[in-house]
Amino acid sequence: MTMRLDYLSIFPGYFDVLDISLLGKAVDNGLVEVHAHDLRDWTHDRHRTVDDTPCGGGAGMVMKPDPWGEAFDGIIGIEPDPSVHVIFPTPSGIPFTQSAAQELSTVERVVFCCGRYEGIDHRVIDYARTMWTVHELSLGDYVLNGGEVAALAITEAVVRLIPGFMGNPESLAEESFSPGQERLLEYPLFTRPVSWRGMDVPEVLMSGHHGRIAEWRREESLLLTRDRRPDLTD
Ligand SMILES: CN1CCN(Cc2ccc(Cn3ccc4ccc(-c5n[nH]c(N)c5C#N)cc43)cc2)CC1
Numbered sequence: 001m002t003m004r005l006d007y008l009s010i011f012p013g014y015f016d017v018l019d020i021s022l023l024g025k026a027v028d029n030g031l032v033e034v035h036a037h038d039l040r041d042w043t044h045d046r047h048r049t050v051d052d053t054p055c056g057g058g059a060g061m062v063m064k065p066d067p068w069g070e071a072f073d074g075i076i077g078i079e080p081d082p083s084v085h086v087i088f089p090t091p092s093g094i095p096f097t098q099s100a101a102q103e104l105s106t107v108e109r110v111v112f113c114c115g116r117y118e119g120i121d122h123r124v125i126d127y128a129r130t131m132w133t134v135h136e137l138s139l140g141d142y143v144l145n146g147g148e149v150a151a152l153a154i155t156e157a158v159v160r161l162i163p164g165f166m167g168n169p170e171s172l173a174e175e176s177f178s179p180g181q182e183r184l185l186e187y188p189l190f191t192r193p194v195s196w197r198g199m200d201v202p203e204v205l206m207s208g209h210h211g212r213i214a215e216w217r218r219e220e221s222l223l224l225t226r227d228r229r230p231d232l233t234d
Contacts, residue, residue: 001108001162002030002031002032002033002108003031003032003033003105003107003108003109003110003159003162004032004033004035004108004109004110005018005032005033005034005035005110005111005112005155005159006035006036006037006075006076006109006110006111006112007034007035007036007037007111007112007114007148007151008037008039008068008071008075008111008112008113008114009036009037009038009039009112009114009116009146009147009148009151010038010039010040010050010116011114011116011146011148012036012037012038013036014036014114014148014149014151014152015034015036015148015151015152016036017152018034018036018152018155019034023155023156023159026159026162026165029164029165031159031162031164031165032159032162035075037071037075039067039068039071040067041071042066042067042068042070042071042074043066043067049064050063050064050067051063051064051116051117052064054118058118059118060117060118061117061118062117062118062119062120062121063115063116063117063119063120063121063124064121065120065121065123065124065127068113068120068121068124069124069127072127072128072131075111076111076131076132080130080131080132081131081132082132082133083107083108083109083133084109084110084111084131084132084133085104085107085109085110085111085132085133085134085135086110086111086113086128086132086133086134086135087110087111087112087113087134087135087137087151087154088113088115088120088125088128088134088135088136088137088147089112089113089114089115089137089138089139089147089150089151089154090115090119090136090137090138090147091138091143091144092136092138093135093136093137093138094135094136094137094138095137095138095140096137096138096139096150096153096154096157097177098157098177100135100137101154101157101158101161102161104135104154104158105158105159105161105162110158111132112147112151112154112155113128113147114146114147114148114150114151115146115147116145116146116147137150137154138150139153139154160172183225183232183233184218184221184222184224184225184232185221185224185225185228185229185232186221186224187216187217187218187220187221187224188220188224190202190205194206202216204216
């Protein structure tokens with residue numbers, strides 16, 4: 001299966017980065033195809049206007065619905081198709097999780113709608129919900145300037161789960177936050193040299209005793225999780 005990824009944004013250049021690193025390999029291997037679109041291509045005025053003042057007053061600007069609607073018609077089509085998943089990154093979205101990434105990794109077509117300013121006219125989201133499967137997702141409780149960085153993060157989390165993408169699929173199953181995994185943070189990692197600037201790799205890791213190593217790693221994960229993410233131990 002090839003996953004088609006579309007990105008709608010007034011900064012389509014954000015997505016040039018998808019041509020490099022592992023994601024670039026996924027494109028070369030035909031696992032994903034990536035299409036970035038400039039929302040301003042669906043404006044008709046000289047200034048290529050995509051925003052206007054908020055109805056009801058308030059600070060900042062809101063993205064006009066018209067360019068989004070015309071872009072949807074051109075990129076996705078005018079017929080409803082629930083197999084198309086449309087993602088609106090937004091501060092008011094549902095927190096994006098590994099299980100959401102897992103679900104999205106089986107989808108054949110994903111369209112990211114990257115807002116800017118104070119957000120997108122809500123009728124765009126309401127319209128999209130009548131046509132496709134819509135996800136309003138948030139990366140976390142902090143404020144970004146737009147949806148592009150979130151779209152890149154969601155893309156990386158999803159694409160790496162596509163069968164055939166990662167060389168060693170077993171490593172995915174062991175990762176924190178993977179379904180079925182106990183929700184623990186990763187233990188500390190070490191590699192050569194064994195001694196570096198007066199600090200040594202923990203002896204147990206050099207013992208070759210797999211049982212003791214597994215025990216040490218679990219204990220470290222438990223300590224770290226209890227210290228940094230007590231919410232995961234509920
Ligand atoms: C009246 N006021 C009341 C406060 N709001 C809050 C607000 C709304 C938008 C923006 C900027 N922005 C525009 C599109 C867009 C998409 C995603 C994100 C985003 N931020 N953080 C995440 N985890 C994100 C994700 N994913 C931010 C975005 C900033 C602040 C404005 C209106």
